[in-house]
Structure formats: structure tokens, C-alpha cells
Amino acid sequence: MSELILYSLVAGTLSLAGGMFVIWRSTSVMKVITPLITFGAGAFLGVSFLDLLPEAVEAVEEPHPVFIAALVGFFIFFALERVLMRYMNHNHEHKKHDDHTESLPILIVIGDSFHNFLDGIVLALAFVANPLLGLPTALAIAAHEIPQEIGDFSILLDQGWSKRRIIWTNICSSFLTVAGAVIGYVAIGMFENSLPYLLAGTAGIFLYIAASDLIPEIHHRAGHTHLYSILFFFLLGLVSIGYLVSLAH
Numbered sequence: 001m002s003e004l005i006l007y008s009l010v011a012g013t014l015s016l017a018g019g020m021f022v023i024w025r026s027t028s029v030m031k032v033i034t035p036l037i038t039f040g041a042g043a044f045l046g047v048s049f050l051d052l053l054p055e056a057v058e059a060v061e062e063p064h065p066v067f068i069a070a071l072v073g074f075f076i077f078f079a080l081e082r083v084l085m086r087y088m089n090h091n092h093e094h095k096k097h098d099d100h101t102e103s104l105p106i107l108i109v110i111g112d113s114f115h116n117f118l119d120g121i122v123l124a125l126a127f128v129a130n131p132l133l134g135l136p137t138a139l140a141i142a143a144h145e146i147p148q149e150i151g152d153f154s155i156l157l158d159q160g161w162s163k164r165r166i167i168w169t170n171i172c173s174s175f176l177t178v179a180g181a182v183i184g185y186v187a188i189g190m191f192e193n194s195l196p197y198l199l200a201g202t203a204g205i206f207l208y209i210a211a212s213d214l215i216p217e218i219h220h221r222a223g224h225t226h227l228y229s230i231l232f233f234f235l236l237g238l239v240s241i242g243y244l245v246s247l248a249h
Contacts, residue, residue: 001185003134004127008120008181011138012174015116015145019153019170023163033158034221035233040151041214042237044206047115047148050242052203056196069197073204078212081107104213105159108152111205113173118198119145120180121191127181128188141177143247147240155214 022029022036029036053070057063084103119141126137149170156166184191191198222230 001182003131004124004181004185005178007127007134007138008123008178010135011119011123011141011145012116012177014139014142015149015177016170016174017142017149018146019149020167022150022153022157023167026157026163029154029157033154034218034226035229036151036154037158037214037221038218038230038233039147039237039240040155041210041218042234043147043151043241044210044214044237046238046241046245047144048203048206048210050238051144051245052199052206056200056203059196066196066200069200070204070207073201074208075204076201077107077111077205077208080110081208081212104209104217105156105161107209107213108155109169109173111202111209112148112152112170113176114205115202116145116173116176117180118195118202120177120182121184121195121198123177124181124184124188125192125195128185140247144241144244147237147244151237 048070053066056066056069060066081103084106123134123137123141126133153166153170156169157163161169218230218234
């Protein structure tokens, strides 16, 4: 168990590296925030289509329920954002009705936290199958998390969160990898069968964040300009995830 906790700490700590770089160079980052948000949108879609959904489909005999789970995750976050928008609009009546991004940070933190928790369960399953897989799995988790964390930190910084709040929120979120590893180790039988559907649900969550919040924000910021730079950074987010996933496998 102690080895597993150590590996989960390694995964959680290393995954924060990209985001900490964004905080360290925050002044420079704010000058290129639109490309970074675009990179983040590509990374979210890449994690969904190139990592979570394929992994979920490979683990089941009948893939149809996997896509239903993804749709459920998408719908849950659509409903959650509507609730948050109503609550925030009620408490901040001076906000415009078309300013829907006030709920974006909360959605990102919840989605990333759930993803970290599932990463811990994946790590536990690999460790139980073969303890020698513990460290490689932890490194693989950290590798594919780094591009996403860069996008997360950039978006939270752009939404007006302080550096301290971003750092502590993401540290707490990363510790859910440890919680997932411990719970997965103790209750491995329960998670082994349901994990593919949980992964698919997380993919649906990330699809919603990218399609509903990030891409409209990119269009709003870039307008009719910056065609090639926007496409480049979007593809860079996709390709980065795809490359790291291929290395992990």
C-alpha cells in the first residue's frame, strides 16, 4: 500500500508541473492567453477522444453503453452549468446574461478532480495486477495530464483567480489521485467493472467543457482574425495528448 501511495503522489505532483510553469510565467502567459485557451480546448478533446473513450471501449465487450455513459456525463455538466448560471446570475445581477463563463472555473475544477480520482483507481488496478507496473503507470498518468494542466491553469488565471487560489485548488485536486488509488486498492472488485463507464462519463464532461465553454470563448476572443494561430494551437493540444497517450501505451 505504501508503494502505491508513493506512486500516486508522484503522478499527482508531476502532473502539476505544466500548470506551475504557467503560474511562474503568469505575466508572459496573459499576453498569449487566447492561444493557451485554444491549446486547452484541444487538450480536453484529445483526452476525451484519444485516451478516455478508447480505454473505456477496449475494456468492455459491448461498447454501446460506454457512449451512453459519455452522453450522461455531458448532460450532467450541462445541467450543472445551468444551475450554476442561475445561482450566479441571482447573486450577481449586474452580470450580462450572455456572460456564461462565470461558471467555467467550477466546471473545470470538478471535472479535473473527478479525472484525478479515476487516475488513482487506474493506478491501483495496474498495481494490483503487477506491482512493477506502478511507477510506469504513474509516469504515464502524469505525462498525459501535463498538457491539460497547462490549459486548466491558463483558463483559471484568465478568469481572475489568484495564483495562490489556483495553486492550492489544484494541489487539493491532485491529492484525489491518492484517494482514488487507496479506494481503488481497497474496493478493487467494485471499480473494476464500473471503471470503463466512469472513464466514459469523464470524457463526456471534458467534451462539454471544450465544446460549450472553451470553443465559444475562443471564437469570442479571436473574432475574425488569427485563423492560423488558433488552428495551430488547437491541433497542438490534440497532437500533444495523442503523442503522450501513444507513449503511455
